[in-house]
Amino acid sequence: MVFYWGFPSNLFIFKILNIYLKFHINMIILVIIFLMSVIIEVCLRYVEKVNEKHIGGKRMKRNLQRSMYLLLLLIVLLAACSESTEEKGSENSGKEMTEEDKQGGTLIYGRGADSVGLDPINVTDGESIRITHNVFETLLEYDDNLELQPKLATDYSSSEDGLTWTFQLREGVKFHDGTDFNAEAVVFNFERWMDPENPYHQGDFPYYPFLYGGFKGDENHLIEHVIATDNHELEIKLKRKTAPFLSYLAISMFGIASPAAIEKYGEELYEHPVGTGPFQFEEWSRNSTITLVKNPNYWMEGKPYLDKLIYQVIPENAARLNALQTGEIDILDGMNAGDTNIVEETEGLELLKRPSFNIGYMAFNMEKEPFDDPLVRKAINMAINKEEIVDAFYNGLADPATSPLPPSLWSHNKELEKYDYDVEEAKKLLAEAGFENGFETELYTMSNPRPYLPEPMKIAEAIQSDLAEIGITAEIVSMEWATYLEDTKNGKHSMAMYGWTGVMADPDNFLYPNLSKTNAEVPAQNIAFYKSDEFTSLITEARETIDQDKRTKLYKEAQQLFQEDAPWVMLAYTTPPLAQSDYVEGYKPHPMSNDLMTDVYLSNQ
16 A cells, blocks of 8 residues: 555555445545544554565565554444435435325223213213214314314304204215215204104114204204205204204214114114214224224325224233334223323333313212212311322322303302311211211222223222211222223213213303203213202293303203202312323324324324
8 A cells, every 4th residue: 555645545545435435424424434544544554664674574564454454444334324314214214204104003902991882962971972973974073273174064053043054964974884974964963863753763863852952853952953955064052042053963962874784783873883984883892802994985185094993802901012112002091090100111102191171070979868968068178188099090080070150161160169078077068967977888980991081999998987987987899991880871880980071162061961850860870969949030030041142151050950959079179080002193082082083193104
């Protein structure tokens, strides 16, 4: 090798530049390699001077030269590989996925309990709604900000008197069975819902009378008529003004089902749901999995992304979290609040929080003694340490509750005087009611976690312990979700853990189903069997009042009356935690827990 001022030859520099161009080595690494080559040349020159007088010196120099340049070449190649891999990884991680890239894959959603049924009009529980909301669609829907948006209806208008509503319906939409969605299909569904004489009016249809004042033929039935005025135009005429009417049309229970499927399956529709939604039903293995598959003819072009969506029941919170950690499921709903730190510290997992739109409470059965006595109900309200329960079981993701309306909802009465934890005062009230030595009773609880009760059994045990302090012995009765709903709606309980996640952004949705006298007949949604004429009158007047300021005043009066009558022990307003694997994209927990999976995709495909 020929030296020029102690630097490597032009040929060697050319070779290094060639490697740079071929492997795109970082310039800093190239400079380091160049300097190393200079050092090697200096060392070799020194060796040459030292050994030039010795036999074999030239051979030694050549061997050393060969070895050192082989070492340099190895370093160059390793650097090239490292740089190439690093750039490739960087390119992949920063690459924006195309619409085509997002297509495909199976997502497994872990949950704590099975659905009760899949006929939307006949279910009120969250585990059923999370399925039906992806299979069926409503005329309107609530977005993530709880604002009403078009869905199967693209536009609407009302008459000056607010009684006649006209809806323009989306064209080109088909049900999963290939039949057309049109105005006649909507009329068919309304007739099924509202007319007890309709041959397909099979089931309890609990939400219809909640909202529409009974069924067709009942004195207070809200609907005058529902008619198709064109193939994709619908007219609904009301008998009286109803402020939350449009909100009713966005509730999951009023998802539009295929008339052909209703005629085919009849009362078995709950096992054969057919709607217009992004996913269509494939299979239901009871207490295990529900499988939905992509609707290939969905009206929203390119959606959904997923090929398959599996909802898997894993009753225990800890087991569900373990399934997420081991990759058996991709999303987890329902977890011990104390486990949020585990999720945050586990690589590859992400913690999510569902915006708070719920209430957790314990209901008294006011048709059973001694809970028909307001002194007993107030005593128990004072005996239960709500703050301690929230601190112990919600890990900072809840606040003690006072009102049956969540704080995020307009007309929430934040001025209500709460029942402070006061054991001595509770004992006095109990003695005044004639139970100085307490009494024995039962406390019902679900075994499965709910958004508002993340650890229902442990919370029930805490309440049991508090009640013991004032002489009340409460036996805990626990059962799985579907049986629990049936037993409490039929009034078998004395006290029962319960809660509610709103399905429309209106106070009417929290107060009327759960506390009106109208809904206190078995099977009752009002499981306190609270039958206050004054309370029901206030919330009914609010429902029929258009002015929101007047409605707010009425709802605040109703909340004050609720506080005085104490049909429930208010427990918590919760921000439910969820978790997912970090390759799940596009999933947004909805405040109403009816998460649409249309935009969800997997980035690890």
